[in-house]
Amino acid sequence: xxHWIYNTNILGHAVSLNLDTIFTMWFAMIVVIIFALxxxxxLSLVPGKLQAISESIMKFFYGTLDTMIxxxxxxxxxxxxxxxxxIVTANLMGQLPLRIIHLKQGGExxxxxxxxxxxxxxxxxxxIYYVAMGIKAKGKKFLIHDFSFTGIVMAxxxxxxxxxxxxxxxxxxxxxxFAGEILVSIALGAMAYFLPLPIMLFEIxxxxxQATVFMMLTIAYIGSAVKEEH
Amino acid sequence: xxxxxxxxxxxxxxxxxxxxxxxGLGIGFAxxxxxxxxxxxxxxxxxxxxxxxxxxxxxxACALYAFVIAFMLLGK
Numbered sequence: 001x002x003h004w005i006y007n008t009n010i011l012g013h014a015v016s017l018n019l020d021t022i023f024t025m026w027f028a029m030i031v032v033i034i035f036a037l038x039x040x041x042x043l044s045l046v047p048g049k050l051q052a053i054s055e056s057i058m059k060f061f062y063g064t065l066d067t068m069i070x071x072x073x074x075x076x077x078x079x080x081x082x083x084x085x086x087i088v089t090a091n092l093m094g095q096l097p098l099r100i101i102h103l104k105q106g107g108e109x110x111x112x113x114x115x116x117x118x119x120x121x122x123x124x125x126x127x128i129y130y131v132a133m134g135i136k137a138k139g140k141k142f143l144i145h146d147f148s149f150t151g152i153v154m155a156x157x158x159x160x161x162x163x164x165x166x167x168x169x170x171x172x173x174x175x176x177x178f179a180g181e182i183l184v185s186i187a188l189g190a191m192a193y194f195l196p197l198p199i200m201l202f203e204i205x206x207x208x209x210q211a212t213v214f215m216m217l218t219i220a221y222i223g224s225a226v227k228e229e230h
Numbered sequence: 231x232x233x234x235x236x237x238x239x240x241x242x243x244x245x246x247x248x249x250x251x252x253x254g255l256g257i258g259f260a261x262x263x264x265x266x267x268x269x270x271x272x273x274x275x276x277x278x279x280x281x282x283x284x285x286x287x288x289x290x291a292c293a294l295y296a297f298v299i300a301f302m303l304l305g306k
Contacts, residue, residue: 171294
């Protein structure tokens, strides 16, 4: 559960890096990149097996965006698709036998999403993206409300939302993966070899559901930011 | 001090207990909604189950917030 922390000093500031998270994050990214390169090699009008798989995955994102955002929904696919694919790969990595190996420096090579720093960074990226999209779609009307009682209350609520939305996004993903890993460890201690198996199967389901929840909430936030109000 | 760590352990137990109550109620209501929908219109079962999983994951997250707090308290 604890991380391999490397303390260093950058420009006079004490910085601690979670090296195991960085390593597993790069591993997940490389897996996604290799998958993308393999499936986009030799594109043809009649799709082969790999191309058919990737096309059906992309169709899932286009379909979800179509149902939740009315106008100009195609341009959000890169962010949404890369978030989903990265989170699924990262979550599934936590169930590999790789995490039995305990590093000498402390920590283990589990899924990178069991570190709140990584999920918080993704949540902040989502925040910046949907605020930018809202400003692009509505101009300064996105930030300025009417000067009336409802306008002031709405402005305060939206300022609060800018903090609570990334916070809940980050903590939801982190806590689900972290709790899953602790649950598997406890089951391993209670009855090794047999009790962890159904829990690990459940964790695979959780990995997909949490990635879907993260993606759905991202789409809902973007949709509420770019929606035309009448 | 020893008493502070004992109190922190007690607090961790209380936190996860009350957190689990809320999430359990939430998932129970979600299941009730799913059962109502499926018994009225059995043909929407597949679609409704997807939404149910999404809602159950969202309400389960509330228990996990309490879990994170409890784990932080255990480290005290």
